[in-house]
Amino acid sequence: MTTIKQVASFAGVSVATVSRVINETGYVHEDTRRKVEAAVKQLNYKPNEVARSLYKKKSRLIGLLLPDITNPYFPLLARGVEDRMQENDFRIIFGNSDEDRQKELDYMDTFIQNNVVGVISSTNDPNADCYAKLKIPVVFLDRTSNDSPSVYADGAHGGRLAAQEIVARGSKQITVMQGPAHIRPAQDRFRGAVEELQQSSIAYHVVKTTSFSFKEAELWAKELFNKHPDTDGVIASNDIVATAVMHEAHRLGKKIPDDVQIIGFDDIPLSSLLFPPLSTIRQPAYEMGWEAAGLLIQLIEQSQVTKSSVPNLHSSIFTHPSIQLPVKFIERETTRKVDYHG
């Protein structure tokens, strides 16, 4: 199937010029017009459908669905998306799903009704029907999907790193807090930490948690020190949970990091402002939003050029690029200083 790009290339002109000729939408020099018409004929290009797609008035709106903007991890993701979309003249319809299936469906419906040209979603279920049925590009953000474009951080490596760093700094009785079962990145980092501890033959306990809420985390922090009072190192499921562990350690009169070391996950803005400032595994939230926006823009551009000639975008010639961003250990003051790297 010939594309407008091939016609442009064959004729030695820009895609915009080919479009002007096909759609008679602007002045083109007579010689140029003849070259384009020859190329169209030679390549057996069927301009009408593509022309329609190119010139149909497209919205510049995309839909962004996040679990909850008041969770301090998400504003940076949202800002990364917004900055790149704004630079590219796209605008964002924004919604919070609260990880509620019905709200998610409602938002997806109204995104479509509002004629968005693409969607970025931090859903817990990238395989849901509402995404499979979409006729516009979707990028999953902070979520992995085997079949669809997604942008996420390397959680498994993050978990391993947390375990390595806390062990290298001398913790011998480690408790790992396992994040919510339905959130895959939480499980990735948990698995990474546990694998590393097993390989290093370090004793560890697990405290299961079901949310990232600070209120609930206070209870798990109490459970942690009740059930495992000898704990001298905590790998928390995220920074909010680490904060609750810090509060409980303060309450019990434990010194941080002398009596207990604590490592969080995310590096939300709060973490550097705690006392002591929290050592954590940094997910590059802003960059993740920025990359997701870039990927979506690319997919939108591809789909707008070739949609008409490819009946089903999702089973088509497109690969499904995913972007995995690196994480890193941010050393602050809830872990002890060691010189083991040198």
Added chain:
Amino acid sequence: MTTIKQVASFAGVSVATVSRVINETGYVHEDTRRKVEAAVKQLNYKPNEVARSLYKKKSRLIGLLLPDITNPYFPLLARGVEDRMQENDFRIIFGNSDEDRQKELDYMDTFIQNNVVGVISSTNDPNADCYAKLKIPVVFLDRTSNDSPSVYADGAHGGRLAAQEIVARGSKQITVMQGPAHIRPAQDRFRGAVEELQQSSIAYHVVKTTSFSFKEAELWAKELFNKHPDTDGVIASNDIVATAVMHEAHRLGKKIPDDVQIIGFDDIPLSSLLFPPLSTIRQPAYEMGWEAAGLLIQLIEQSQVTKSSVPNLHSSIFTHPSIQLPVKFIERETTRKVDYHG
């Protein structure tokens, strides 16, 4: 000028029934139809324009412009707006202005291009042309405007409250941090605090600040204790700045609250998680967003019923309701305990 509501009331039927008669869009019993037609004639009601306005396909989109969603004060505002809009089937196009005039103008332009039916803006300049020219309702959020609907907290009272509480708890050498000059709520709370201190004949110093950035606040916190080393009470311009003051006090070995008491402003989620947890003046951010959304919905409904009959909405019969929400002192552990209320 007769409204559709008056026609409905006169005919003893619902507005929807009047619309069905006028627009011939559904079944209406013949007797009812005659009653409506009689009312239209009697009241000299001009149905066509209103009918057009009522039945023209309206978007359910509103524009929301905030300075920066990564400032921890704004996610709660945004969430309040979103929750109420979502309940009412409106969707939000969201943008960050960075308090940059050009970005603000760009967003307002694209809001209009995307056919929003109303705007909520936390602008520093409610009198800007781009708002005066709007033909759709606008509500200013966290900003006061004399001429336009706005929703804000009682900053002046908040400032007085901060001064009262810190004085009642024994501070005698108070330093007040004055927030950015271009942000009116920051000036309101500063003025309130200073008025209260003057009335109480308490000595105070002022440290001027130009932003709410933590990085810059660290420098002002140093300046504060350098220039005014005897300070035993700090009224900070907001919680982020208070956090920087706490860090500097820790660094200098000052005990909080024994050596220095600190009161913030806002009550962002961070504040209860600090060590010690921060005493502050709470602005009800979520409720402010919620109320702004409710006010905008009300204005949208008014404008859609009567727009066609009122040439200029802004100079019309509508009052400009504004909502001022109360603030309150949240006592935590950066202030001393006193029993002065009892």
